[in-house]
Amino acid sequence: MRYLTGKPGWLLLLALGLAFPFLAKNDYQLTVMSTAYIFAIATLGLNLITGYTGQYNLAHSGFMAVGAYTVGILTVDHQVPFWIAFALSGVLASALGFFIGIVSLRLKGHYFSIFTLCVGYIMFLVIEKWESLTHGTVGIIGIPAPTGIGPLAFESPRTLYYLLFFFLVLGAWIMHRIVTSLLGRTFMAIRNGDELAESLGINLMRNKLLAFMLSVFYAGLAGGLYAGFVRFLGPGLAGVEHSFDMTMYMLVGGLGTLLGPLLGALMVPWLTQYLQFLQEYRFIVFGPILIVLVIFVPHGIVGSYVAWRARRDSLAAPVPSATAASDAVEPQPKASHA
């Protein structure tokens, strides 16, 4: 197991991701995986504000829809090139996040979640009712696929898969940078407790707002990719059930770890696929699994593994007074980020 953590583990995942199109039996599997990547990117964002900063945002799918509609409306109704619209999808979601964050982040704990639940629903209603802008329940049809860059064309499922994989890797890499930096430590200090963080000189509002805007930036970009990939948009994307799905991904993998939400976001959709034959009854299977997981593996799969390894390393750590074995190397446990 030791060899599967840290860099080798990530490289293995990278290799698997690159090889997947050659292992997939058909385009359908590629589509399932590609969709999972899109939601994985959004989940990475949700994990920043919820897992690392401790503020559970239930409007996350609303921001994803904002990004998606940015691309949809600009490309279909205003003939804006895809990539410009795509860049705006993240920016717009972040800008909206600034204003919503300034209001909602004044609330703490559950009140923040309840407030954002309402915000998410308002976003859904606005998208559904503002027909002149969003085409209402009819949705936006005929969104162009991402235009090719140089020799790369994104027409086939395989090239689209690689495009989405590229953004997932990029997103995960940047997230890694953020959460392992002083900035990430600042966010985690806020998660541990507002009071202590503030007494350490951390400006709560500014840092929470930054985490929130970064988080919804990921959601917006994921939405933009979703629009270019699925090429049809309805208001349903803003529905809170997508936020709950992403929450499930985080819980399964492990809140506040980098790998956990990624694994969750890639595993759960496949499980859903295999339980497709049960139709809506599959929640009878999902529900109990989730409950068992939350009770017995509260830190998720990755979170539990990281905690176990960190504890083992801490017990193996040399104590100065004890006779230090000559080969005792001081371990560098990366406890908070796998």
Add this chain to the structure above:
Amino acid sequence: MLEVRNLTKRFGGLSAVSEVSTTIEQGKIHAVIGPNGAGKTTFFNLVSGVAPPTSGSIIFDGHDITNLRADQVARLGISRTFQTTALFDMATVLDNLIVGHRLRTESGLFDVLVNSTLLRHEEQLCREKAREALDFVGLSHIANRMAGDISQEERKRVAFALALSTQPKLLLLDEPAGGVNPEETEGLSELIRKLVRHDLTVCLVEHKMQMIMSLADRITVLNYGEKIAEGTPAQIRANPAVIDAYLGSEHADV
């Protein structure tokens, strides 16, 4: 160093702190005592900026900090500990301490994205400060232990280390010896003396009278939010109003 004038905090009709004036002198240990509910923690919250006072003023090192937020007060050099310290139990003690020096660093999101030399330098600096603080409180041997596994007394010392890593001038300690045994209390007293020897000023709230009497240079006694006495430990011990507040009026004429 710290001057408090007519400080008042009212919650609705209740005055938690009422017209309290006092001065905390540089390089001294100043204790705030009083029965439960006397307003000691509220007093700390006002000084550290957690809550704004209803009226009165707080001057620290020539700055009026009356209406500053807690993070701004911390930046100016007032650090505090809490009765319970919320550590991240799944990380090591050292990991928990690194963020303590964050307020003296500048790097932001841009530095993170480009992995600037400033960021790498500051991360190194924060790590060093955390180690220094841990050394100071005598816990360098548990740097790699999980924060969730350490004892109550070690937790108290980690709280000290966290406060120290912010490079404060004034330390506010809220019940630094709460929930630890007498022997450990003596160790913590020694640590507080060591802080003062290193040019820090300490203000503490504590219930353990024996500890306070041997430690403090000056004591302020609060009762029902009002200052009823102030002076050296000997003066406080002899003050009838204090005996009255603590033991009841029938003992006051002793």
